[in-house]
Amino acid sequence: MDCCFPCLGARKKRKTPARPEKPQIPPAADNKAKPGCSSSSTSAAAAARQDSLSEAKKEFVLSNGSEHRHIAAQTFTFRELAAATNGFRADCLLGEGGFGRVYKGYLESINQVVAIKQLDRNGLQGNREFLVEVLMLSLLHHPHLVNLIGYCADGDQRLLVYEYMPLGSLEDHLHDPSPDKPRLDWNTRMKIAAGAAKGLEHLHDKTNPPVIYRDLKCSNILLGEGYHPKLSDFGLAKLGPVGDKTHVSTRVMGTYGYCAPEYAMTGQLTLKSDVYSYGVVLLEIITGRRAIDNTRAAGEQNLVAWVSCRFVFCYVPFCFFLLFFFIPL
Ligand SMILES: Nc1ncnc2c1ncn2[C@@H]1O[C@H](COP(=O)(O)OP(=O)(O)OP(=O)(O)O)[C@@H](O)[C@H]1O
Numbered sequence: 001m002d003c004c005f006p007c008l009g010a011r012k013k014r015k016t017p018a019r020p021e022k023p024q025i026p027p028a029a030d031n032k033a034k035p036g037c038s039s040s041s042t043s044a045a046a047a048a049r050q051d052s053l054s055e056a057k058k059e060f061v062l063s064n065g066s067e068h069r070h071i072a073a074q075t076f077t078f079r080e081l082a083a084a085t086n087g088f089r090a091d092c093l094l095g096e097g098g099f100g101r102v103y104k105g106y107l108e109s110i111n112q113v114v115a116i117k118q119l120d121r122n123g124l125q126g127n128r129e130f131l132v133e134v135l136m137l138s139l140l141h142h143p144h145l146v147n148l149i150g151y152c153a154d155g156d157q158r159l160l161v162y163e164y165m166p167l168g169s170l171e172d173h174l175h176d177p178s179p180d181k182p183r184l185d186w187n188t189r190m191k192i193a194a195g196a197a198k199g200l201e202h203l204h205d206k207t208n209p210p211v212i213y214r215d216l217k218c219s220n221i222l223l224g225e226g227y228h229p230k231l232s233d234f235g236l237a238k239l240g241p242v243g244d245k246t247h248v249s250t251r252v253m254g255t256y257g258y259c260a261p262e263y264a265m266t267g268q269l270t271l272k273s274d275v276y277s278y279g280v281v282l283l284e285i286i287t288g289r290r291a292i293d294n295t296r297a298a299g300e301q302n303l304v305a306w307v308s309c310r311f312v313f314c315y316v317p318f319c320f321f322l323l324f325f326f327i328p329l
């Protein structure tokens with residue numbers, strides 16, 4: 001399981017800011033609005049949450065003035081989504097991340113099998129990421145980006161409805177093998193790497209202004225039929241620098257092991273921060289090792305450090321050896 005930057009191993013799959021940039025959204029757990037009902041809460045917490053939402057929205061509108069025209073995602077009621085997952089029954093559970101649990105469901109209204117992600121109201125990730133995810137995925141469409149079908153924001157409930165990806169995540173296949181998941185062959189690995197790169201290329205080079213993903217990792221590469229990869233989870237995405245600017249300054253967010261060191265140290269985010277994370281994913285695909293693996297011996301726990309070390313101690317001497325013996329003086 002990943003531990004998330006920068007709190008080394010502190011909690012499972014939590015993306016935590018190093019220092020809060022804006023006041024944190026209070027957890028919604030204390031608001032006991034009934035599922036399916038609109039919130040009538042006028043509490044300070046609700047007001048603060050609302051402020052935070054409109055702030056995030058305003059920021060997005062300022063950076064990308066076409067927000068309203070492009071929102072294509074449908075809205076669903078909590079009742080519909082509960083029915084789709086048989087009341088969020090345990091046997092519909094697909095997995096769990098920092099945002100909350102993900103369930104498989106069937107939506108009668110659109111006659112489609114879907115994946116429904118329910119915000120954990122005690123979790124650290126919240127409304128802001130929910131809104132960014134809805135806005136980003138409503139604007140971004142590409143064969144290698146997961147499709148957001150809709151969302152639910154009934155009362156305190158926050159749910160996201162995605163296309164269902166039948167083969168799960170790359171992480172499941174690389175690091176949690178099971179009898180029903182055959183080992184990935186080399187061609188499939190390369191196909192997944194190439195597809196993820198195309199998704200990233202779309203965000204960086206085809207989208208204007210460019211989008212910095214900030215959360216590239218194996219668990220966010222979902223696999224469709226034939227191992228067709230799609231990037232998912234855009235809650236941390238940021239609009240990239242425009243004009244003469246080389247970076248955007250932001251609080252440090254992401255997953256430990258995937259976060260580019262210069263971004264972690266300075267908070268200066270560039271498109272290259274995603275390229276670093278992509279490199280880590282590529283190393284995982286090639287070696288089959290996790291980016292961070294605390295079960296391994298010291299010195300082997302951090303994949304990048306381990307690979308760098310091997311590169312220096314094995315490949316560099318090997319190159320000198322070749323030079324010495326095969327290049328005539
Ligand atoms: N659209 C989907 N279709 C099928 N399975 C999905 C889908 N979205 C998520 N899952 C499953 O649910 C699991 C949890 O996903 P989620 O994005 O919530 O967490 P994560 O990516 O593992 O961690 P994090 O929250 O740190 O990004 C995934 O690993 C995957 O197996």
Ligand SMILES: [Mg+2]
Pocket residue numbers: 097219220232233
């Ligand atoms: Mg994810």
